[in-house]
Amino acid sequence: MNAILKTVSSGAVFDHPEFHDHENVVFARDAETGLSAIIAVHDTALGPALGGCRMWTYAHPGEALTDALRLSRGMTYKNAVAGLPLGGGKAVILADPKTAKTPALMEAFGRHVARLSGTYITAEDVGVSPADMEAVARQTEHVRGTHATGLGDPSPYTALGVFAGIKAAARHVFGSDDLRGRSVSLQGLGNVGRALARHLHEAGARLIVSDIHAPAVERAVAAYGATAVSPGEAHAVTADIFAPCALGAGLNSKTIPELKARIVAGAANNQLHSPQDGAELAARQILYAPDYVINAGGVISIALAKPGMDDGLVREKTLAIGDTLTEIFSRSGTEGRRPEQIADEMAQERLTQHV
């Protein structure tokens, strides 16, 4: 692209197809540390915009902007449906987390967060660790998920919320949330998948497990008597429930026709490759628990934790994800629209009621 085209087109941020109704988008630099970051604040009607900071090697700054815009909008919906007094935002740092990340760079990012006077609250995301957030916290109070601010690792709460959501889905489809004897195919045994496996095992479910990391699978087989399959088979095995807990976009035109489960309910982000895939699930009479509703336990723990407090409130709000999903499934049946459409509407209702 030549310089003139760049000059003309780089003002087109406002015209970006994902800009939607974003409130503000900040392009931030720090000459000394080489920081380039984009902070997108989508909506603050319900409160400050909370959303993680991702570090990634984007092929082009345009990709980074698209990512920041999409993810911040997603956080608005997620936080609204989770009943949190928070809006949606997201930050991306354009750098390779393996080679370019330094405490000084994270502190420079923290100073840019501080400049936004609490409009945006940051937290961990892909490529960013708790230690990185400690560096950010040296420059701004508008950070969550550090040792000083919270309960530590949010994964156990994400898992608890997904477990509550699976029970709500089982109640809707099978008439009972008793998981004894129900089979669940768990795709991904990372921090969340592992904790979810334990909840499901303790509830009496039969587990089929998969992960690209073999030792994680071996541990689940040994501990819970789980059946191991390859990650590529996880969606296609015979099971009552499919729980995607790995990277996103696993539900697509190839995998959906192969599903045998009656329920899809897992922790992964962006499970549907496209909106059409939600329609395909509905056409196959498979109940889908909208990803950003069922996996909100992590953000609930990050948002509500306070130094020194026990996790009673966080657990209560996280378990309420089950009630929210029950309402979504019920309205979906009554109103004839899909669960993910009802979830979006519910978010919009909460945003509108507040204004």
Place this chain on the structure above:
Amino acid sequence: MNAILKTVSSGAVFDHPEFHDHENVVFARDAETGLSAIIAVHDTALGPALGGCRMWTYAHPGEALTDALRLSRGMTYKNAVAGLPLGGGKAVILADPKTAKTPALMEAFGRHVARLSGTYITAEDVGVSPADMEAVARQTEHVRGTHATGLGDPSPYTALGVFAGIKAAARHVFGSDDLRGRSVSLQGLGNVGRALARHLHEAGARLIVSDIHAPAVERAVAAYGATAVSPGEAHAVTADIFAPCALGAGLNSKTIPELKARIVAGAANNQLHSPQDGAELAARQILYAPDYVINAGGVISIALAKPGMDDGLVREKTLAIGDTLTEIFSRSGTEGRRPEQIADEMAQERLTQHV
């Protein structure tokens, strides 16, 4: 431009030829009032980034971004050389000030300024009035030039600084700053030009005046015995000093060969059409007072005024523009570089010394 190109290219803000070393650039929207604004913070090494808010109907958002980036960088240099404890920033609102401006829109802009926690301080600029700034001030304290914050109209201080600068230039070229009998061609009799005419008249200068607004010319002729010429002739008349006080870029490859004055020293912004025009002035042995140095009286009054204080400090700092120009002219002679180059270096020195 199609949507995909927009997606890719709109991330190119970081690659914009004018992005330089900007610290952050904010794209701000307000759905309710229709506000679209860009706030550019170039450099805060010396203090919060002070710079006006311009409202303009840009042909394309890319033009608005280019304008914001260039002007904010210019404010860094202007504020640094004026010796102010302030960095450089600028805001542009993408709208027609004649049709789209409402108090609610200006308040929405004020809320976005408030979000930047004092990193950026706003003020009037083209298309924005004192009344508009009062609306902004209802939402943020980070605004200057309102009735509550300052001395009101900055034009008298701009004129005072230009007058001090003209005397410094006369001292450098003619060996005396006594303006009795010196002739000055004044291009533009707006708020600044009119006040400058009075100073020059009181100092005994002979005035040649021009303006596109005939009554302004008639008043100067009547009050000061000035000679009237057309604005297009102002640069070419026989005079000791040419003082451009109208819109910018008046010094170009067409006008410079026609100049008869030994000095160019006026209030207009961006007087040189290109850096090469500065070289042409130097080649013709015409002394040029760098525009952003000589016209800093306005920003000095905006920056330093406090509610209820008299204007002693502001006048002192404004008159010091003469000393700064004397230093610039002297270094220019000694170091063999042009005044506008020395001014840029002086700004960079002040920025670097501070870090």
